[in-house]
Each structure stands twice: as C-alpha cells, then as structure tokens.
Amino acid sequence: MKTTVLTLKEQKQKGDKITMLTAYDYSTAKIMDEAGIECLLVGDSLGMVMLGYDSTIPVTMADMLHHTKAVARGAKNALVVADMPFMSYQVSAEDAVRNAGRLMQEGGAQAVKLEGGREVCGQISAITRASIPVMAHLGLTPQSVNALGGYKVQAREAEAAHGLLLDALAVEEAGAFALVLECIPAKLAEWISRRLSIPTIGIGAGAGCDGQVLVYQDMLALYSDMCPKFVRRFADAGEVMRQGFRGYIDEVKAGSFPTEEHSFKMPDEVLSQVEEMSKAGKY
Ligand code: KIV
Secondary structure (H helix, E strand, O other), X not given: OOOOHHHHHHHHHHOOOEEEEEOOOHHHHHHHHHHOXXXXXXXXXXXXXXXXXXXXXXXXXXXXXXXXXXXXXXXXXXXXXXXXXXXXXXXXXXXXXXXXXXXXXXXXXXXXXXEEOHHHHHHHHHHHHOOOOEEEEEEOOHHHHHHHOOOOOOOOOHHHXXXXXXXXXXXXXXXXXXXXXXXXXXXXXXXXXXHOOOXXXXXXXXXXXXXXXXXXXXXXXXXXXXXXXXXOOOOOHHHHHHHHHHHHHHHHHHOOOOOHHHOOOOOHHHHHHHHHHHHOOOO
C-alpha cells in the first residue's frame, strides 16, 4: 500500500514509528521500498554523499530533479519527499510554489521538504495552497551552515529551545504535514513532538520523535568524510563493496574471470568460415 501524508498522520496517532531514509537513485530506492521503508527523502545531502561537495549549498534544482525522477521510478509504496535546494524557495513564495511544483510534476515526488521556521511560513502556506504537501525542517538546517557556524547541536539553551518551539508551532499552523528535527537535544524533541499534532521525524533528535530518518550512506558505512554521533552503522556495505571490487580486480588480473559460464558460444565452423573470409581478403 502506498504511504501517503494521511498514513503518517495515522501512524503518529497510533504511536507507530515512521521510518524514512534518504535515497538518490533508482536501484537503491527499489531495494529500500522492497524492504518496507515508509518514506524516501531525496535529500539535498546528495550534494555531499553523491556529488562530493562539502555542503548542500551548491545543489541545484536540476540536481534535485534528476535524482528525484530516479527515486520516484524505484518507489512503489514509499512516499517520495524531495528536498527544495538552497535558494529555490527563500527569495519569494512565487519561486517556492514554482519550484515545488516542478519537483512534483517533473520529478514525480509526492511532497517537498524545506528548511526553516517562522521566516518561511509564507512559502509553506503558499505551497500547501497549491495542494503540495510540505515537510518542514528545524534544528540543524544544513543550508544555513554558514550562518550557524558549522554542523553543531542546536537549541541547547532555553531561549533557542523556546524559539524552536515557536518555529515548530508556526510551521504546523502554516500547513506543514510533518517536521524533521535535526540535531537537537532528545528531551526537547520529545517535548515538541508531544506539543504538535503533525508527526516529527528525528535525525540526531533522540527516540521521542514520531519517526526517524538517516542518510543511507551513513547507516551503511558508505560515506567516510564525516560520521555524526547520532549515526548507527546497521551494516558495513562499504567493506562489502571494497571486498567485491578487490575480488574483481584480482580475478581479472589472474584471468579467472570471465569463465565459460559468463561467455557466449559460437559454433567452431562459424569461426572457420570467418577465417576463410579473412584469408580470401574479403575483410
Ligand atoms: O538532505 C537530507 O538528507 C536531509 C536529512 C538529513 C533530513 O535533510
């Protein structure tokens, strides 16, 4: 059954935890969908884990559309949420609606996500008025890394924590259907989750959120440039891949791959005919 924004609302009401992972390509999205993941986030984190930038700032609408299309083709049941990249929604509500519309219409997403609180509520209302579901994102918002002074835990002090609550209530009021809480103290995330009627999805925000999201390269040990404290490595796919690549290199060098099993056959007489043709100077 396809997950929808209503499914997530019901999950919160029932206390059934929401599962979300990032995905950026067809094959991985298909495997995650088959495994039963409920939401796939085409995160602008693709700038770092797929494209090798040192932040999400350089990610463009073209990048997001390219990867969203691939994920949407692989996701049969999971809800596909596409991140709105830096500067695709900050300047005006008009820009925001147009770009959100492209991620839905051209990309095949079923919802969009954008970062920020009270300052982007105009955009959230405008996008939702266009019948596009919006997931909000508060706490450590990576597109603001330069303003925040690095990738740091947010809202540890009372004033900042209160500001975060006001932002959370404001994005809910503006029409967001869910809220990502990134890198904030677990107690605060749990308290905010209880205050909201929309589901919260945490990353580095403890177990009290209504769901969890991780960047899949982090939880499979596929990305080693940084490893945040909140990540658990559920499998070492990086090592499995390294072993596979080494095995391939060794066997090609040794001549033990490919074998007959991986080769196509041709009757000997056909090759003899080709030899004759060649001798006769036909080719
Ligand atoms: O871009 C992303 O992957 C995200 C998650 C970290 C929530 O926004």
